[in-house]
Amino acid sequence: MDSWVGPLDTLIQDFSSIIDKLWKSVKYDVDGVVLEVTDPQLKKYMDLDLSLNKPYHSWQIAYKIDPEKAEVKVLSIIPQTSRNGRVTPVALLEPTKLSGVTISRATAHHYGMVKKKGIGNGAIIELIRSGMVIPKIERVLKEADPEIPKNCPSCNANLVWDADNLICPNVGDCPAQIINTVEHFFITLRNINGLGSATIEKLFENGVRDVCRIYKLRIDDFKNYGFGDKQSQNLVAELERSRTEPIEDWRFLAAFGVHQLGRANSEQLLKRVKLDDVFKVKVDDLVSRKIFATKTA
DNA sequence: TTAAGCCCGGTTAAGGTGCA
DNA sequence: TGCACCTTAACCGGGCTTAA
Structure with missing residues (x-):
């Protein structure tokens, strides 16, 4: 497969023509190109980085073209309750072919957005595939009054608002x-x-x-x-x-789903605190040792 | 104080696998 | 053999942290 190697200045200056030439050199459908640092020393330096636990290296980045879009009718909005009680609205759409696949659902993120943007039954939205993968409601072309659920779709408990989110308060029994x-x-x-x-x-x-x-x-x-x-x-x-089978200690800790203690924060914590000592550690200790800032601690 | 960057928790579709 | 299920890939919004 063709590639282009050259200085950054030239890349910035002739970006469009370089990408276009590479694109046309491929005989099959591609969704983008990869930009990569070639200097071995710089690559090594970038790998030292920084923001811990990145599952990828920093010296490569994908560049993708503007996605296709379509005008799509919203058939209905259904609520889904997540593990932390957040009730997420999912838009059921008129099945639409986009970038080679048929899309019939897209997340509306939270009911605050549904209310604010008027994503109700019969609304017309502009649908894209973000990164040519994820169905995304880009904007609302024609609003419709949304129905806001009062009860949890799973346990029927009365829902409560928390900022933009609807929450099922039935923790432990939903x-x-x-x-x-x-x-x-x-x-x-x-x-x-x-x-x-x-x-x-x-x-x-x-x-x-x-x-x-x-x-x-x-x-x-x-x-x-x-x-x-x-x-x-x-x-x-x-x-x-x-x-x-042995697994990483941070993975074990993250599996419990403690709020704000996902994979990266678990790994960061266990670099400094033994797994056995996690329940003994104090907020002040976490802050003074610069493991977490106050709020996360 | 503010802007930038990062992490978490969430989303969907496609393709592979294995059960009934 | 059909189909249900699982895994994987890739991204987004919001909240938090950090540095200037």
């Missing part, structure tokens, strides 16, 4: 919150196959509602819950492997 919390645990752990959302939902329906109980399940338990022979064996084998 099925969606419980299922999503368990799912988050296994997704973050990343050392277990076959235990996705549908499996976790099925376990929930059978009264298995926490990670601890899932790890205690045996083949017969799974079979009793309606799983097949092979799947039951696989799940127990995977749980056993997950329990015994």
Whole structure:
């Protein structure tokens, strides 16, 4: 595949023509080009960076073309409750072909945005695929009165506003919150196959509602819950492997889903504090040792 | 005080895998 | 063999931190 190598000044000056030439040299569809630092010393320096835990290096960046767009009718807005109780509006759209795929859903982020922008049933929106992947409501072309839900779609509890977000206050008893919390645990752990959302939902329906109980399940338990022979064996084998296979301590900590303690912050914390000491550490200590600023601490 | 940058928590679609 | 499910990729908005 063709590439262009040259000084930064020239790249900035002739950016469009350089990209265009590269683009036309490829015989199949591409969604962008990659800009890369070639100086080995500079690459090494950039890798030292800085903002901890980046899962990627800093010396490469993708450049993508302006995406296709389409005018699309909103069929309805459905609420979805996340693990922390936030109720997110998802727009169901008239199925629309964009950049080679058919899109029928897009997130509306929060009900504050739904209200403010008038994203109701029958609204017309401009739809793009951000980065040529994620369906995105770029703007609202024709507003429609939105319906704001009063109750949690999962447990029917009365919803409350928190800034722009609608929140289900039924912590600890809302099925969606419980299922999503368990799912988050296994997704973050990343050392277990076959235990996705549908499996976790099925376990929930059978009264298995926490990670601890899932790890205690045996083949017969799974079979009793309606799983097949092979799947039951696989799940127990995977749980056993997950329990015994070493993983990074930060991943284990992040799996619990503590607010503001995701993958990066967990790694940052455990570089300075032993996992066993996490519950003993004080706010002042975290701040004075410059592990976190006050609010996060 | 403000702007820039980063992290978290969230989203969807496509493709692969394996069960029934 | 069809289909349900899982995994992966890529991005966004909001909140927080940091540095000037």
